[in-house]
Amino acid sequence: MNYLTTRNTKDLFPLMSSLFDDFFSNAFIDEQSETNKMMPMDVSERDKEYIIRANMPGIKKDNVKVSVHDNELIIEGKQVSEKKENEKNETVYRYERFKGNYRRVVSLPEMCDIERVEAKMEDGVLTLIIPKKEPIPAKEIKIG
Template identity: 45%
Template sequence: MASHLTRFDPVGPISRMDPFRSFDSLFNAFDLMRPLRAFDTERIRMDVSETDQAFVVRADMPGVKKEDVKVAIDGNEVTISADVSQEQEHEEGSSVWRERFRGQQYRSFTLPQQVDEEKATATCRDGVLELTLPKKPGSGGKQLTIQ
């Protein structure tokens, strides 16, 4: 048999008093954080796979034009950045509101081996950026034997 007992706290209701509660409720109809949740302004979601010859990166870039994407390679460090802007309009009954977002998405990561920048390629189709990053010969590092 389950018990549904609640501990009585005589000070609890007083400690939870918030004089601005009714003021804050005015803004509940307008979810001001919604545009920020729609865009992850710091992270670009991506997959990285490795073959014997190269690393292949597939990054989600929905709604971003390929002209707004920049890829920088420095040795084994890769940085992807994009200027993002989007507008949305919502209609509910007689209410209409618009949301705008402008910002920059970026992602920087380090690969376990140097990249041959001269042979690297990038394509952007249907909101997916694909990078083919060939490995630089002889830069795989050396594993030491412990004596």
């Protein structure tokens, strides 16, 4: 009875600690730990917006895809391996950097204005600014 064996404990921790994460949307992704990884992410809130910052070192701006589907924000980063001319003659001494793709799903609260999301990629960090929607004032109906 161990449903969680496929996930690393390392991956599980941020998932548990993050309020925003939708456990189920991430848990059922066909995830191969070597090729797909959740990146570390900060989520914060200001008066008028939510801010998401995600570390994706080595990913080019053009290879980052951010999409919204049913109030779920999906961040994907594809690692395009550099062309290696003389790969055969290479000796590897250290191999610590993650070489696969990044993917993470975040559940957005209802009051997010998806139309006006600002995204910026700088020094390997993706910053998303998601403005909050103006609350719709409750409409009172008079009883005649």
